[in-house]
Amino acid sequence: MSFPKTLVNIPGRPSADIPVFESRVPKPEEVAYLPAHLLKTVIKLGGELKDLGAKWAIWGDAGEIIKGVHVKTDHLEILTTKDGCEEICKLLASYVTLPPAEVEKKLPREADVDGKMLPVLIRSHYAELTINTVVVQVYGDEQIKVAEWDWGDPLDFTPDYSYIVDKKVPIVPLRFKEELDLGLGWIDRLELIAAALASGQHHLAEGGLRH
């Protein structure tokens, strides 16, 4: 939006104080939203795992979208403990397409440590579910390692909650993701998270402009 205004000025008509604000409509590919099939699955998970004993939360890109970050995804991820991974697979046994097992893998994106690109490895108790064609990756006690450094502690967090239509669903907090992205040097992701966090805050303290 551009301020100050321009005025409607049509040949043959008297000038009038009619502001025309320049609209910036997002393009379809710029819109941040969770596609319907993923949304439906998150709602289902929120209901099915409501009474799960272990700590769990939606994370990955879907978790960020739910918190307003402008990213896209085609699957869901759950972060939980090793026991949580087992419990989820028992509760949703009919959807399990990859049973729980210890898995170690290299992430497609490298860490940027002081300008040096280093591989990022994760290991976790890992399972996969497929719910109505949606792949749900379940990570239990996930650990991260950069290059040849030591493995970090299992990821531990206090979930935030979002209301997803009619279910209250735990989400990995953006502040937690922010710390991880900062550590890995993923500044672009950090900026997206910062924008999402800022969009939900009061701005007068920054010296709101007066037009």
Add this chain to the structure above:
Amino acid sequence: MSTVITEPTVEVVVMGLGTMGGLVATQLAVDGHTVAGIDKGPFWDYATDFAQTKYDEWGTTIMKKFDHPLPLFTTTMRNYSTQFALPIRRYTVSQFPANGHGVGGAAHHYSGGFNRTGPWNYTEASSTASRYGPNFLSTTVPNADLFDWPYTYAQMEPYYDTFEAAWGVSGTNMGPLVPMDKNFPLPPHPTTTLGSTFQAAAESLGYTPFPVVSALASQPYMNSYGIAVNACVYDGWCSCSPCYPCETGAKANTAARAVTAGVATGKLSLALNSYIFRINVNQATGQATSVSYYDAAGNVHVQPGTVIFNGLWPFNAYNILAKSGIGKQYNPTTVTGALGRGGCNNGSSGSGRSVSGTLPIGYASYQAGNGAGGGFQIYDFADDNIDHTGMAQPGIGGPSISVGSYTGNAPSDVSTAVGGTASTIGSTWKATQKNKYIHSSTTVSLSGSGVTVPTTDLLFDLDPFYSDYYGDPLTRFTETYNNNSVGVANLITPMLQPILTKMGCANITLGAAAANGNNQPSSYSIHIRGGGRLGADPSYSCYNMWHQSWDVPNVFAAGELQNTTGSTVTPGTHAIGPMAYVAVDGIEKYLKSPEPLV
């Protein structure tokens, strides 16, 4: 010399992208239809357009810089047909509330106070006749022009659920008198001290208080379109009369809740800063073919479509139909014609009566917070929940009583800091002003009033003297109060006094009895109703139960223009939100089988 540009044909042309048009355009696009949305204002992105600019209290609350520019068009108004109607040329606090402008419409600046329209409202005419006899209302309002809606609350309930999931409504429910099959999607806002005091008093008297329902997200939310919503930050700069937009997107409107999801489908195109002036009808086929509009440079665009949806604000929604020759203009002398018939204010009906008292709760009275949260409400006196039999002066309806909500004002509160003149400004005035900001006590005022009853002398028509910027006639509104509320106010208001006593109020004062004909509107509410009503019969209504025009079957509409009756609850958006989804069902039925649906 302007240019005429013909746009590609779409299945549905949506006029206006406020609450009605924004929801209809989005839902149809999500369902796979091609849609062209046209709005006279811009697309508002709360994160970039309001965050740094809304704290300008003068510019926002007095100059209405985010709202509709009156030089583009306004309306003229009078009380009686014998008067000369004058155009309203500037916004004034409480007399002429601001209109919406751009994607999201007026829901950018509302308080977000929400309530479902209760079951009785849908059957006001027949329920009144059945309970109290056919002549009950006519003794007070002989020219009442009241009709039932063409559907019932029970039929609307699934549509309420759909709308509330998209909007992200906060609350629990509305108590036993407005049955709901499930609670609102978000929990209520934190309760104020005043709200909990009222809650306890009401409960002890056997009433059923529930948290005030709000369109402001109390928690982080993801709605049914998969759009993430920030929670309210309770910073003030929120409420309706000052007209603040929301910089976090917590306040529900279609820019923050829907339209981007429609855009993401690739099926919804937007024409913004574009002023619609005609629905073009092929007189031979009786079908609408396109919509004509001006862009900001004065070029004329023609947007063809299979279906035209009219989601404009009531005065404009009427205006475009009248200018386009769709429907027969209402004549108040012969009481014939349906277009322009049944217009009325909602929430303001002339005569009322109140009882008030003061509570010494100091800082626990909130000036900031948000525009609609924190309070409690009772429905026990609303609608027809109090027996009106044997009233001294018959009247219908009753008030929904709400106490303790945040006011959502800004710190300096230019709309509150008024009332002083050169002769009165002094120590007493300063003390009064101080109490507005640093409360030592709070006045609680409860009012009884009935619903606004449309009468046969109220109407919308095209003004023969005044025109909009482009030279087309303005809408003229002829509005007169009737006496329906008088008897209701005198019946119910004394019943409210024990609530104040139970709350611990001091200086309780029961206002003078309401009297007939003691005032007339000098302004109009944001919530104008009627003028293009729904109904079961085209003799008095413009649209059938699927929101399809009786006159031109590929024209649909939704909004307060179509409300058949005034209702107990002031909030209009919650009442009309579900209509959008009924209209979507109607449009989709029509696209499958293009014929009159009733």
